[in-house]
Amino acid sequence: MALVVQKYGGSSLADAERIRRVADRIARRVRKGDRVVAVVSAMGDTTDELIALARQVSTEPSARELDVLLHTGEIVSSTLMTMALHDAGVAAVSLTGAQAGIRTDAVYGRARIAGIDTARLEREIVAGRVVIVAGFQGVSEDFDVTTLGRGGSDTTAVALAAALRCERAEIYTDVAGVYTADPRVCPAARPLRDIGYEEMLELATTGARVMHARAVEVGALYGVAILVASTFDEAAPGTLIHEETTMEQANKVRGIAHQPSVAKVTVRGVPDRPGIAAHIFEPLAEAHVSVDTIVQNASEEGLTDLTFTVARDDLDAALRAVGGVQASIGARELASDASLGTVSVVGTGMASAPGYAARMFRTLFDEGINIELISTSDIRITCLVQADRVPGAVRALHAAFALDRE
């Protein structure tokens, strides 16, 4: 009799029919003898609808109030799932984040879990009830409602698994697992049987949307393996994210990630003196613009060029922020390109095996794709290219690194 922590995403709970199907799935698991704690997201597009409602009453909704508003979506699905379980003959109870003992800091909109008091959870589990926990939410020390940010229910599930000393969290979603590339772009993509935490983190932060990066971090920190699998296709094995035991991988590239909508900003002809980067990036941080990659070219004649990338939606805010300091830092020109995307090759140990970067650049060259900017980590190489070339780049790299074969 194992204790299992599961998580079901919003598309798996989009209507009453799907909620009943998930309840049946949980009921079968319970009848096999397992005890289940399941974390649920808000139904379908509920979160987007609530945000739209907030924008109808306020031009800039307060972060605290937005959290209180949004956390109701997950409460609604948690109670509906519990009712559906009752109808399936299973003892069950819903708990809000606060009732489940999930304590966070008070950073509204992207709170971090400070700790989980599992007393109530354990009482319900011992009483033989399936516990349905409203995901994505917690409470601060002052008992204010907080949310963990988009995809936060994944983090809720992995953190609960850690707190309840489960070896594994099961994340059920509308795809069959973590793919070698986005199957909508690359038909040859296939689900991976397993992947390491670090590789998954690099994939998640460079465009693979299947897993919330913070959930992977929590899994790595507490040694909780994460199974990503399909809610409704129960035959598909899914992908296990864990500490990989294979010392040397035959194919060191595990996946191709991409981002379709990236913008580049270049600050040209900046006098090369200390503090320039701070003067540029402080106003960006104040404007809540998240900067991806930063490259500073070697200076000539005491002048330097500084380039950074942002999400396309943030470009206007970024130009306003940097435009405000252009004169004071003495920059000659501010240029931007909003028609870019990224493609990334990810795999552990890539750095120690030569030739991967060369193969990536050669593949893009053979496709006639120009590289605008390169950035790398130990296990990742990312190239910035024109957005309309991204899908072709993904397919070509997928083939070049033989990812269509197991």
Next chain:
Amino acid sequence: MALVVQKYGGSSLADAERIRRVADRIARRVRKGDRVVAVVSAMGDTTDELIALARQVSTEPSARELDVLLHTGEIVSSTLMTMALHDAGVAAVSLTGAQAGIRTDAVYGRARIAGIDTARLEREIVAGRVVIVAGFQGVSEDFDVTTLGRGGSDTTAVALAAALRCERAEIYTDVAGVYTADPRVCPAARPLRDIGYEEMLELATTGARVMHARAVEVGALYGVAILVASTFDEAAPGTLIHEETTMEQANKVRGIAHQPSVAKVTVRGVPDRPGIAAHIFEPLAEAHVSVDTIVQNASEEGLTDLTFTVARDDLDAALRAVGGVQASIGARELASDASLGTVSVVGTGMASAPGYAARMFRTLFDEGINIELISTSDIRITCLVQADRVPGAVRALHAAFALDRE
């Protein structure tokens, strides 16, 4: 600088536009120097929509889960109202029932307030913030979410006024106050300037829907006066429910209430022995059927007839419950009539001034309306009549007791 507790109903908050109008109203009050605590209901038909959703996943939703589900409706409107106040330049914060310290018993669906811990509320008020409290909800000792039943936000507001030692609670709604009769049925009806607690209770329990009876009880118990007024027609003075100071009323009838959909069940030919009433009404209670009026006729030849009324929607359940014991109590026949309604005349001191009952019966007789059953209290006379005669009865009684004149 007074502290004011207000409550806004669901129809006053049905969309973003109305929420902003209510926020403007609160903002003007704050600028006049008052401190405001406002209780809000769920927007428009939200509660009904959530109940419909619950019925899609469960044939009989658990009362605990239904409370958790429904309480999200008031949280949504509390955060939207708070955001709208921010946009109107007013410092404000939303509190859930739990955050506002509203502790209840654990009777889901119709919990009663056990006490209010005002610490957080007072901290926010002292900090100069308008506090928007999600109505209709509280938490039990075990930190489980409870709701106070339909109309419970009125009770929240009056209980908060009592706990915060306010002399008055202001209930804003889509009508101009408490009317002498339902203006949809009786065009001559007019809003009362004031009314006593007891009279209001009798009106509320016999069909006047403008106020939640429990809110009136709490007001009477703690001496909180309740102003019922229009949200958007600020010129209308509204009705003040309070301990009336006029010792003798010129017109002792204050209002005509009615219920349009009532059913009558008659158990005929029951052997007249002790315990019969218990045998009939215990199964009704178990079936959650609420019984209004009970009349037992004088017995003849050791047999008695027992008649009771229920809401029309409860008739089938009532017949099933009583049918199950008909044989064991030896009743000859079970008869019912689902086409009835009630009309009630309410006024303090009516019992001590003779002639009111006679005038009521004479008025109905003059209209050719047959009385099926009569029940009375100190300050109320209720007649059961055919449902299609109810509107005419209301109008005739309104005129007969000169309620169209101040």
